Amino acid sequence: xLKIHRDICGYCGCCVSVCPEGALELIDAYLSVGExxxxxxxxxxxxxxxxxxxxxxx
Amino acid sequence: MKSKYDVLVIGGGPAGALAAKTAVEKGxxxxxxxxxxxxxxxxxxxxxxxxxxxxxxxxxDPRWISAExxxxxxxxxxxxxxxxxxxxxxxxxGYILDRKVFDRELVWKAxxxxxxxxxxxxASAPIMEDGVVKGAKVEYCGKVSNVKxxxxxxxxxxxxxxxxxxGIDTTVPAREIMSSVQYVMTDIDIDSGATIFYLxxxxxxxxxxxxxxxxxxxxxxxxxxxxRKSGEGHRAKDYLDRFVQKTFPNGKTIEYIPGGVSVCRPLxxxxxxxxxxxxxxxxxxxPLTGGGIYNAMYTGKLAAEVAADCxxxxxxxxAALMKYDQEWRASKMGKSIERNYHIKEYLIKQPDEKLxxxxxxxxxxxxxxxxxxxxxxxxxxINPKLVLExxxxxxxxx
Ligand SMILES: Cc1cc2nc3c(=O)[nH]c(=O)nc-3n(C[C@H](O)[C@H](O)[C@H](O)COP(=O)(O)OP(=O)(O)OC[C@H]3O[C@@H](n4cnc5c(N)ncnc54)[C@H](O)[C@@H]3O)c2cc1C
Numbered sequence: 176x177l178k179i180h181r182d183i184c185g186y187c188g189c190c191v192s193v194c195p196e197g198a199l200e201l202i203d204a205y206l207s208v209g210e211x212x213x214x215x216x217x218x219x220x221x222x223x224x225x226x227x228x229x230x231x232x233x
Numbered sequence: 234m235k236s237k238y239d240v241l242v243i244g245g246g247p248a249g250a251l252a253a254k255t256a257v258e259k260g261x262x263x264x265x266x267x268x269x270x271x272x273x274x275x276x277x278x279x280x281x282x283x284x285x286x287x288x289x290x291x292x293x294d295p296r297w298i299s300a301e302x303x304x305x306x307x308x309x310x311x312x313x314x315x316x317x318x319x320x321x322x323x324x325x326x327g328y329i330l331d332r333k334v335f336d337r338e339l340v341w342k343a344x345x346x347x348x349x350x351x352x353x354x355x356a357s358a359p360i361m362e363d364g365v366v367k368g369a370k371v372e373y374c375g376k377v378s379n380v381k382x383x384x385x386x387x388x389x390x391x392x393x394x395x396x397x398x399x400g401i402d403t404t405v406p407a408r409e410i411m412s413s414v415q416y417v418m419t420d421i422d423i424d425s426g427a428t429i430f431y432l433x434x435x436x437x438x439x440x441x442x443x444x445x446x447x448x449x450x451x452x453x454x455x456x457x458x459x460x461r462k463s464g465e466g467h468r469a470k471d472y473l474d475r476f477v478q479k480t481f482p483n484g485k486t487i488e489y490i491p492g493g494v495s496v497c498r499p500l501x502x503x504x505x506x507x508x509x510x511x512x513x514x515x516x517x518x519x520p521l522t523g524g525g526i527y528n529a530m531y532t533g534k535l536a537a538e539v540a541a542d543c544x545x546x547x548x549x550x551x552a553a554l555m556k557y558d559q560e561w562r563a564s565k566m567g568k569s570i571e572r573n574y575h576i577k578e579y580l581i582k583q584p585d586e587k588l589x590x591x592x593x594x595x596x597x598x599x600x601x602x603x604x605x606x607x608x609x610x611x612x613x614x615i616n617p618k619l620v621l622e623x624x625x626x627x628x629x630x631x
Contacts, residue, residue, distance in 0.1 A: 186278060186393025189412055189493025193404040194496045202355065203268050214577060221460035221470035223412040223491045 176232050177208050177218070184226035190218035234351045234371075234380070238264045240540055241368055241382035242348075243356045243395050245272045247389035247526055248512025248533035250339035251290065253348040255537035256386075261544060263348045263537075264380065265340065266371050268355035273336030277391075277492040278526070279445045280330040280414060281428055283604070284529040285568055287328060290534070291342075299336035299447040302327040303426045305487055305603075309584035309592035310433030317598050317608065326603040327428070329445050329453070330526075339530075359385070359399050359508075364505035365549075366399055384540045384549050386509045388533055391493050393514035399505055405516065408461035409497035411440050411523055414469045417447065417488035421481040425449050431476070432588055438462035439581040442476055445519045454481065455524055459581070496520040503561070504554040509536040513620025518560070521573035522605055523582075531566050569606065575626045576609060591616060606630070 184206055191199045191206075198212035219227040240256040242249045245267030255262040280299065287293060303325060304318040315326045319326050353373060360368040360379060368381035387395040390471050396403050423429075423446055431442040439459035446452045463469065470491075478483065495516045503510045503517075511517075512529030519528065539557035543549050561567050580588075594615050600607050610630055613619050620627040 185329075185489065187413075187489035187491040187493060188390065188409060189491065191392040191394070191497060192493050193407050193410050195404050197394065197397045197404075199272050200394055201272065203353070217407050217460075221407055221412045221463050221493070223414045223463070223493075225465060225468050225470070 176230055177212050177214055178228045178230045179206055179208065180196060180228065181227045183224050185224055187223070190222055193217050193221050234350060234354070234373075234378070235262075236379060237381045237491055238262045238349070238385060239383050239544055240264075240537065241266070241380055241384075242386045242388055243348065243369065244388040244390055244512070244514070245340050245352070246336060246388060246390055246512060246529060247339055248514070248529035249386070250336070250343050251530045251533035252386045252388055252511055252537040254339070254343035254346050256533045256541060257343065259265055259537065259541035261541055263343075264382075265343065265348060265350045266354040266369070267350070267352045268381070270353045272340045272352065273333040276332045276488070276490060278332050279443055279455050280332050280447075281327060281394045281445050281524065282330060282526050283327045284325055288517045289527075290530045291339070291565070294338070295333045297338055298328050299331045300329040300425060301325050302329065302428055302446070304349040305427050306424070306429045308429065308431045308593055310435065311589045313589065313593055313596075315596055315598070317600060317603070319603050320599045320601045329428075332620075354393055364506055366505060369395070377475060383544050384507055384509065384538065386504070386511055386536050388511045388515050388529070388534070388536075390515045391495060391513045393510075396500075396505070396508070396510050396514060399508055401500065401502070401505060401607065402501060403514065403516065404498050405493075405495045408439075408459055409495060409520075410460040411457030411494040411496055412460050412463045412469045413455060413457040413492045413494055414473050414626065415453050415490040415492070416473065416477065416486040417451065417484055417490070418454050418477070418481060418484040421450055421452060421454075421484040423452050430607040432592075433585050435585075436476065437472060439503075442473070454484075455490070456510070459499060494523045494525070495520055496523060496577060499570060503532075503558045504551055506551045507549050509554055509557055511542060512538040517566070517570060519570060519573050521577045528566055531564070532561055535561055572626070572629060573605070579623060579626065591619075610612070
């Protein structure tokens with residue numbers, strides 16, 4: 176599952192541009208994750224701030 | 234905001250502003266929808282633009298120019314400094330804008346010319362009829378309304394979604410996104426008339442770090458690194474913090490700006506049925522410099538010109554709108570993107586030693602015409618060996 180650390184996120188949209196599933200969307204200052212997210216982790220890698228993290232589902 | 238326009242523009246950045254202004258000047262009705270509550274903020278840009286490039290669209294105005302540049306510098310991985318200046322000493326070569334005011338000015342000019350503007354209004358889905366884009370659903374304060382249009386211009390920036398919703402793949406490869414962070418800093422010792430670029434694997438892997446002056450003792454201090462080089466503990470912010478601590482330990486940060494810049498090739502096709510894609514959304518940023526303000530204004534304006542032409546002829550099919558795609562690709566901008574893409578691909582593969590060697594060979598350059606192309610030409614002239622390495626690319630540079 177993709178976890179967004181909202182205290183770190185700077186809502187810049189860098190992650191949105193690389194998401195191959197079109198799962199992310201920047202709604203002004205709020206990053207939303209849609210159901211098509213596959214937890215591939217590309218967004219977490221490129222985030223300039225480290226605001227995204229793929230965490231294992233329990 | 235009405236429910237029907239000739240042209241619906243998504244995004245109030247430079248691409249969208251120029252598109253809307255051009256459309257209304259051609260006698261069409263146009264609406265800009267901008268999802269943010271304010272045009273121009275937050276800034277996601279180092280704000281540098283060449284003098285001629287800017288003047289092609291608007292006369293410089295001190296209200297939105299932070300600083301005038303007379304030269305530039307490149308710092309090699311080993312710290313060696315290469316100075317670039319205009320052959321005419323003291324000649325202005327570029328500007329550092331104040332984009333909060335600049336972007337507003339562009340949208341203001343569009344609205345003065347007759348365009349409607351709606352802020353805090355997000356296009357949330359296209360309206361499609363038989364595979365043709367006919368407008369968009371627009372959300373404003375929790376209310377959704379349908380805005381119909383003869384043609385939609387998607388100028389929704391690096392975080393663009395609209396074209397994707399219309400079935401066009403706009404995904405930027407991870408290795409071709411510049412993962413970026415910038416601080417606006419004050420109280421720092423800088424050369425207030427020159428943009429400085431730092432290169433090297435330790436400083437900014439497959440990217441560069443910049444210091445763009447905003448005044449006597451303030452500057453945009455930022456960095457972009459390749460998405461492929463980014464990861465936990467070595468992100469753009471980690472690199473920038475290290476640099477700032479070393480170079481400007483007493484500086485104060487008054488703005489914190491993360492961002493992404495695409496340095497991939499432009500979209501394979503920048504039109505659809507009833508749809509034109511402009512600016513960052515079309516991935517037309519210069520892949521070598523990461524500069525996209527000019528390209529956004531250029532494609533925004535051209536998109537609206539072609540839209541007006543096609544509306545006049547009553548044909549808004551993809552085939553008719555292709556004129557836009559063909560024209561920008563054949564333009565000076567299109568050719569320069571293609572060429573600079575290859576130069577970027579060459580440069581990111583070079584080890585620091587090679588970059589040192591190249592930069593040492595040209596410690597001081599006076600350029601008759603101040604441009605990246607001229608700089609590269611000079612470098613090749615001084616290093617004839619590079620012709621072999623660059624192959625066909627070098628031939629295209631002569
Ligand atoms: C760190 C950094 C440094 C840069 N430095 C430079 C530089 O020095 N020089 C240079 O030339 N370029 C630079 N660039 C690139 C430059 O900022 C962009 O190329 C330029 O802003 C592109 O303009 P645009 O109009 O295409 O997109 P934008 O300016 O991004 O505008 C797009 C607008 O669309 C809005 N939007 C998005 N989706 C929707 C939606 N669904 N509904 C409504 N509105 C929407 C967004 O909120 C945004 O306001 C830099 C970029 C970054 C990130």
